[in-house]
Amino acid sequence: MAQILVVDDSNTMREIVCSFLRQNGFDVDQANDGRDGLRQLALDPSIKLVVSDINMPNMDGLTMAEKIRTELGNSAVHIVMLTTEDNAEMRERAKAIGVTGWIVKPFRGEAVLGPFRKLCGL
Template sequence: MAQILVVDDSATVRNEVSSFLKSSGLTVEVAVDGKDGLNKLKSDSSIKLVISDVNMPNMDGLTMAEKIRGELGNNAVHIIMLTTESDPRMKDRGKAAGVKGWIVKPFKGDAVLGGIKKMVGA
């Protein structure tokens, strides 16, 4: 039962983000790509926030967001992209898919912790 799902193909980023969130008292699950993330979201209804990279193998983060909203019909979970991607077209696609935030790497946990806690009701 996790509050937050961190989806990134980089083990370093997954570990950094999940460790910071866990040390802040939040429960975290991790996924290695969008396909894995979608499967974990399907099996854990307690997830309130997805923090995802955009560019990943198997399924990118924006496609995953579109599937969360479309195929799963899940409009309740918050989605934030954590990426190096800054292309306005990507951001527009994310916004259309219901992405609530766009954080540019590197992850600066202290700067976003308040917003994250608000999204998960912590």
């Protein structure tokens, strides 16, 4: 059972993030787009944190976040966007949805360890 679900359509980015988090003691699972992420979150109630890209095929990260809150009715899981987007309108939409945080790529692992541990209750 995973503590963190990493959702990104880039295999390379998923592997970088997942590998770093595993090396630092997190249980991690991964999904290749928002639709896959939504499905995995519905199947695994132990996930405490979703780290997601925004721009993905099939279902983008913000739509997935909306569906986590509405269709799954999950207000407990923390959602952090890890994206190249740094658009104020997107950030406002994310905040209205209930997204917990926003990280602009490139991924700097050391900077997220403390916050991620706190969000996972570690």
